[in-house]
Amino acid sequence: MNWFKQQLANxxxxxxxxxxxxxxxxxxxxxxxxxxxxxxxxxxxxxxxEHTNVETETFYFFTDDGMTMSAQIIYSNIGGIRTxxxxxxxxxxxxxxxxxxxxxxxxxxxxxxxxxxxxFADNVSMELNESGDxxxxxxxxxxxxxxxxxVKRTAPGFQVGKDGTSYFGTNPEEPWGxxxxxxxxxxxxxxxxxxxxxxxxxxxxxxYVYALQGMKxxxxxxxxxxxxxxxxxxxxxxxxxxxxxxxGKTVVSVGGIAKDDALVTAGVCEANHVTSKQExxxxxxxxxxxxxxxxxxxxxxxxxxxxxxxxxxxxxxxxVLAHLPGxxxxxxxxxxxxxxxxxxxxxxxQLTLKVKDGEQEVSESGxxxxxATFIS
Numbered sequence: 527m528n529w530f531k532q533q534l535a536n537x538x539x540x541x542x543x544x545x546x547x548x549x550x551x552x553x554x555x556x557x558x559x560x561x562x563x564x565x566x567x568x569x570x571x572x573x574x575x576e577h578t579n580v581e582t583e584t585f586y587f588f589t590d591d592g593m594t595m596s597a598q599i600i601y602s603n604i605g606g607i608r609t610x611x612x613x614x615x616x617x618x619x620x621x622x623x624x625x626x627x628x629x630x631x632x633x634x635x636x637x638x639x640x641x642x643x644x645x646f647a648d649n650v651s652m653e654l655n656e657s658g659d660x661x662x663x664x665x666x667x668x669x670x671x672x673x674x675x676x677v678k679r680t681a682p683g684f685q686v687g688k689d690g691t692s693y694f695g696t697n698p699e700e701p702w703g704x705x706x707x708x709x710x711x712x713x714x715x716x717x718x719x720x721x722x723x724x725x726x727x728x729x730x731x732x733x734y735v736y737a738l739q740g741m742k743x744x745x746x747x748x749x750x751x752x753x754x755x756x757x758x759x760x761x762x763x764x765x766x767x768x769x770x771x772x773x774g775k776t777v778v779s780v781g782g783i784a785k786d787d788a789l790v791t792a793g794v795c796e797a798n799h800v801t802s803k804q805e806x807x808x809x810x811x812x813x814x815x816x817x818x819x820x821x822x823x824x825x826x827x828x829x830x831x832x833x834x835x836x837x838x839x840x841x842x843x844x845x846v847l848a849h850l851p852g853x854x855x856x857x858x859x860x861x862x863x864x865x866x867x868x869x870x871x872x873x874x875x876q877l878t879l880k881v882k883d884g885e886q887e888v889s890e891s892g893x894x895x896x897x898a899t900f901i902s
Contacts (some may be wrong), residue, residue: 542770543772544771544772544774545773546773546774547773547774547776548696549772550693550694550702550772550774551694552776552778553686553687553778554686554778554793554794556689557793557794559870560687560689561823562630562684562687562782562789562792562793562823563688563690564682565658566633566685567657567658569708569809570658571642571643572638572645572646573642573723573738573860574638575603575738576603576604577603577605578603578605578742579602580601580602580603580737580739581601581643582599582737582738583599583652583735583736584598585597585661585663585677585715585732585733586732586733586734587715587728587730587755588725588730588893589715589730590729590730593617593618593619593726594617594618594872595615595616595719595726596615597665598613599611599614599652600612600613600614611636612633612651613631613650613667613668614628614631615635615665615668615671617726618842618872619718624841626841628669629668629670629671630787631667631668633647634647634708635648636648643658646733648667650664650666650667651664651846659679660676661676661677662677663676663677663717669722669745672724673717674716674717675716675719675728676716677734678706678713678716679713679734680786680787681711681712681761681784681786681787681789682787684708684709684711684789685708685709686781686782686794690707691706692704692705692778694741694773703745703746704738704740704741705740705747706737706738708735709733709734709735709736710734710735711730711761711763711783711784711789712731712733713733713734714730714732714883715729716729730892731756733754733756733761733763740752743901744770744811744902746769747767747770748775748900749767749772749901750767750768750868750897750899750901751764751766751779751896751898751899752765753781753894754894754896755893757879757890758892759786760790760831760879760892761783761785762831762833762881763782764795764797764818765781766780766797767779772848779794779795780794780795781795781820783820783831783879783881786804786813790881790883791831792823793818793823794821795820797816797817797818799811799898800816800817801814801815803868810900811900812869812898813837813844814836815834816833816834816836818833818834820832827870831881831882832879833877833894835876837871837873838873838894841870841871842870843866843868843869844867846866846867846899866901867899867900868897868898868900870896870897871895872895875892876894877892878890878892879891879892
């Protein structure tokens with residue numbers, strides 16, 4: 527029966543057999559001996575795999591005049607059959623009263639430069655400079671949001687462990703899937719995002735995350751937490767996912783804290799929804815009170831950073847499948863019946879980061895962008 531279920535899962539993406547937690551080698555085990563490694567330019571190459579995977583480069587922005595934005599490229603391959611690319615951008619509370627400017631467009635004639643560090647498509651480019659510390663993002667794909675932005679890294683980029691990657695499979699020597707993350711936690715941003723009604727000056731703070739889900743995404747994770755917190759002095763980044771029951775509901779939580787042009791800590795983290803709100807039995811449990819923790823590099827036994835308190839009212843609730851490329855959406859929905867949702871939160875100076883920075887204990891309020899994702 528397990529063999530049959532696995533063949534069905536391989537073909538159409540249904541639930542996998544229960545292998546247990548021993549079938550995942552989380553990157554947090556690497557962190558026990560190598561808490562983190564600093565990213566080089568080569569670490570930022572697109573992999574463009576030829577089997578099922580989803581590869582993304584995502585940028586989040588806080589402008590000095592109080593706006594929250596994002597820009598993202600999604601490179602997806604389904605079953606080695608078809609590759610699709612999508613460019614997404616979002617301006618939160620674009621015209622007040624909670625109205626967001628959301629653009630999500632398929633890309634055509636896409637490709638990479640020889641080093642696989644620069645992406646190009648019709649009317650879209652995302653280029654890493656020679657020194658590997660700056661991205662230039664340009665998009666005229668959608669007239670509702672024309673983008674010209676430069677993101678400059680100020681603190682070191684990092685990945686947890688040796689390669690930032692968790693591996694999936696019953697034989698660690700021959701994994702059948704993987705999950706990788708790499709971060710630029712603290713950046714400056716300049717440029718513009720232009721809508722038909724306004725041109726936004728992008729002077730402010732940014733962060734960048736690279737993600738590679740090296741098999742069917744709903745086989746890798748059933749829950750996600752993402753935190754981007756920026757204060758005048760510090761940047762705190764957290765990325766956590768929980769595997770499905772097939773891999774024992776294993777929690778993998780990574781991130782780090784940067785200060786100006788240095789890293790305070792990077793490695794193991796923890797995200798807790800202390801209280802949640804569930805309007806009906808069919809709804810996902812929307813988090814209300816949270817506790818986010820960044821651990822030390824000596825076994826993760828003590829906290830280096832902490833954010834606790836009540837989240838602001840959600841900025842948005844997103845039906846994930848509505849924003850995926852059509853082919854990917856129909857494949858996942860038809861095969862699995864999943865209806866994943868993302869709760870998004872954005873606030874200015876409502877929460878505080880507590881940091882143990884050397885011999886000092888510092889508290890600074892800052893700007894939050896947070897996501898809680900429920901898949902299955």
